[in-house]
Amino acid sequence: MDTKEITDTPPPAPQPTPAEQKRAARGATRPGDRIFLGLSRGSGILLLVIMAAIAGFLTYRASIAISKDEANFFTAFEWNTGVVPPRFGIAVLVFGTIVSSIVAMVIAVPIAVAIALFLTHYAPRRLSGPIAYVIDLLAAVPSIVYGLWGALVLVPNMNGLYGWLDDYLGWTGIFSWQGGAPRSMLTVGILLAIMILPIITNVSREVFRQVPQMHEEAALALGATRWEVIRMAVIPFGRSGVISASMLGLGRALGETMAVATVLSPTFDIQASLLDPGGGTFAQNIASKFSEAGDIGRDALIASGLVLFVITLLVNGGARAIIARRKEYSGANA
C-alpha cells in the first residue's frame, strides 16, 4: 500500500500479521490518515471526558455541601442554606418532580400516541404532511416562551377547571382546592404535557410508520376494522417505540426549568392536593434559589442538580436501551 512500509520492514513476509492486515485494511498508515483519525477519535474521547467531568465535578461539590448539611439530605423537608448550621434536604423536590412528571405523562402520552396514529392512519394524506411539519416546529419553541405563555395565559384560564374539579372530585383529596391562584402542580403538569407532546408524537409517528404494510393489509383482508388493524398490527409493533418515546419525553419533563419556575408558586412542603399551590421541582428550585444563594447554598443546589442528573441519566439510558434492543429485534426480522 505504501512504499515506506515496504522499505521499513524486512523482505516481504509471505503473510502479514493480523495486526498489519487490519491496519492496511483501515488505511490508517499515512500521516494524514493518522492525524485525521487522531482528531476524530480525540473528539469522541473528549465527549466521554466531558460526561465524566460533569459527574466528577458535581459529585465533588455535592460532597462538600452534604458534609456540611446538618439535616438528612434525602429526607429533610427544609431548604435553609443561609443559616448556621445549614439544614437542607431534597424530599420535597423529589416528590414535586415525580408528581409533575407523572401528571405530564398521564396527559401527554395518550394524546401524543393518538396524534401519531392520527397522522399515520387517520388524517387525510394532504393534511398529515403539513401537520407533522408544524409539530416539528413546535418542538423547537423555546421553553421560556412556553413558560411565559403558561404563566400569563394558561394560569388565568385554569380557574374554571379547578373549580369544577374541586366540586366533583374534591372528595378524593387529590383534587381539593382552597381557592389559591392555580399556580400548582396540576397546571405545571399540563404545561409540561404540552411541551413534551411534540417529542413523543414525533418518535411515535416514526415507529408507527415503520409498521410492515403487509401486517396491516393482512388484517384488513381478514375483515378487520381500522381500529382492529391498529390494535392488532400497529400497537404491538410499536409498543416498545412508544415506551421509549415516552421516556424521552419524561426525561425532558424531569429536567424542565423555566416553564416550571414561571408557573409554580413554590413552597417547601408537600401538598396532598394537586390543585393547591406549593411544592417544587429540582430544576425550578435551582433556578429560583440561585440568585440569593451563598457559598453553601450554591453547593447545596449543585448537590440537588447531581440527583437530577442521575435520575435523567437513568431514564434516558433506559429509553435508549429499549430503542437499541428494538433495533436489533427488527433487524433480525427484516
Next chain:
Amino acid sequence: MSNAVIADKPRSTLRGARLPKWAPYAIAAGSLAVGIGISLAAGLHSNIQWGLIAAVLFVVGTYVIAARVEGPRQAKDRIATSLVWVAFLLAVIPLVSLVWSTISRGVKVLDIYFLTHSMGLIADSEPGGGIYHAIIGSLEQVGLATVIAAPIGVLTAIYLVEYGRGNLARAVTFFVDVMTGIPSIVAGLFILSIMLMFEMQPFGFAGSMALAILMMPVVVRSTEEMLKLVPNELREASLALGVPKWRTILKVVLPTSLGGITTGIMLAVARIAGETAPVLLLVWGNSLINSNPFEGAQQSLPLYIYQQYANSAGSGAAYDRAWAASLTLIAFVMILNLVARGIARWKAPKTGR
C-alpha cells in the same frame, strides 16, 4: 397512506347498514351545539368546560348511534376515530393559543426602537427600553458555543461512522445518546462548579461552554445520520483510485453530506438559542450593553424574557416587553428552522435512487 385508502373502501351494501358519510360531522355539530347550550343554561363561563362537554358528548353520541346502526365492532372503530380526532383537536388548542398570544401581544412594542435600544436607565416597571443588549449577548454566546461544538460534534460523528469499531465507539454512541437528555440546568451547574473552583465572576463565555455541551450531542446525532446516507460506492470509488482515507472523507464524504450537516448544526443552534437556565446561572443578565463575552455579566434573549416576567412585579410594560422579546426569539428560531429545512431539501444527498 395506501392502507387508509383501503380501509375506506369496503362500503358495499352487502355488509349491512352503514352510517352515511356526513354522520360524524352531524354528530360533531350537534354535540357542539348541545355542549354550548348546557354551558349557557348552567351559567358556566369557562371555554374549556363547554369544549370538554362537547367532546364527551361527541364521543358518546358517536358510539351510541354507531352501535345501533352498524353493530358493536364498527361502533368501536368509530369511537377510536372520534377519540383520535378529539385528541388532535385538544392538542391543537393550546398550541394555537401559544402562537396567537405571542404574536398578538408581541407586536405591541416590537419596533425598530425596541430592537436597537438596551434597558439602561429604565426600571423594569417603566415602559420603553429594548432588547439590543440581549440580542448582542445571545448572538455572541450562541456563536461561541457553535464554534466550539460544531467541529467537535462533526469530528465525533466522522469517527463513529468512518472509523468507529469496538468498545470505544459503542461507549461514545451510548453517551452521546445519554448526553442528549442532560437537562440544561445540569450543564449550567457543571460549568458553575468549575467557576466556583477558580472563583470566577459570571461572564458570557461561561454560558457558551454550557450551551456547547448541550449542542454537541445534537450535532453528533444529526451529522451521523447524514454521513450514513452517503452511498458506500462513493467511498469505495475514491479509495480504489488510491485516495487516502482522510482525503476521501474531506473531499468526497463531507461535500456530499454538507447540506445535511449544515441543517443539523442550524437546528442545534435553534435549540440552544432558547436555553435560559444555563445563562441564568452563568451569565446573570445585565441591563446594559456588554459586548465582551469574556468579561462581565451579559444579557441574552431567553434570560431577558424571564427577568422581565419575574422581576417586574406584574408591570404591564414589562410583560409587553417579555412578549415582544418572545416573538423575536420565536421568529429567530423559526427562521433558522425553516432555512435549515430548506437547505436539507435543496442539498439532500443524492443516493442514486
